Amino acid sequence: MGARVETSNWPLPLGGQRFITPPRLRRLLQRHPLSAGCYPLAMGFYPEAVGHQMQRARPDDHLLIYCRSGKGWLETADGRLEVVAGDLLLLPKGVAHAYGADGQSPWTIYWVHFDGSLSQDFLHLLGAQMQRRIGMQPRLLGGFEALLDLQRQGLNAAPAIHAAHRLQAMLSSLAALPARVSLKSGRVLDIEAVQAVMREHLHGSLNLDELAAQFKLSRFHFAKTYRALTGQAPIQDFIQLKMALACRLLDRGDIEVRQVAEQLGYDDPYYFSRLFRKVVGMAPSHYRALHQG
Secondary structure (H helix, E strand, C coil): CCCCCCCCCCCCCCCCEEEECCHHHHHHHHHCCCCCCCEEEEEEEECCCCCCEEEECCCCCEEEEEEEECEEEEEECCEEEEEECCEEEEECCCCCEEEEECCCCECEEEEEEEECCCHHHHHHHHCCCCEEECCCCHHHHHHHHHHHHHHHCCCCHHHHHHHHHHHHHHHHHHHCCCCEEECCCCCEEEHHHHHHHHHHCCCCCCCHHHHHHHCCCCHHHHHHHHHHHHCCCHHHHHHHHHHHHHHHHHHHCCCCHHHHHHHCCCCCHHHHHHHHHHHHCCCHHHHHHHCCC
16 A cells, blocks of 8 residues: 555635545554455545546556546546446556546546455455446435545544445445446446346246347347446346245245245256255255244
């Protein structure tokens, strides 16, 4: 971790905020077992940030930016992207990038630099996309405001550790949001829409070709894009949804394993049991007995 956080020196207007965690608190957060996994290094709020831009050639921390309104841009080795209201930028450590406000409609953004022994794991949860179009998320806005409260709570250990936990909760909640991506064709692949199709087929079968066809994509492109957004293969997610339904059916206690298998479209109850054990970690008969106690 570098000695200082590389933030912009953009002049703060009335209503803007920028807080850099002091070195003493950074050392505490880095060493304390309750915060060492992931903690904030700097955070801020830039309203209508006219003239704001920043370039980082070798950043030694991670950066999260959320655009509340207006427009901006992000430039990486892969090219230049337009950023609009509701976009989330995830800029990992070590990846060169530049970003800035649009000249005509400058963005209003919240941002936080962070690091920690588990920070890479949190980013992995969020997937490989640097730009995510998540729309307006009031809970996320509230999360940033809560982080910025650290500036008003003094420089004590307890508020700083609490801020680290708020950041961790914010990152994990972002991972649970349905992801979507704009494709080169102009279409949008919405993970929530894909999983809605999966849920419609929980009592039957669904293969990768059928899923890809629903969204007018090739099998390869669909699977690659889905994995980039979620970290999992689409059929793996489909099976996990089926097994979650199997758990709910078994929790009722008045239905045989064979009947559960049939309701989920499995003709072979032994194959269903092997699949259930692989996903859940125990045989369906043991799961049911465990939940009848």
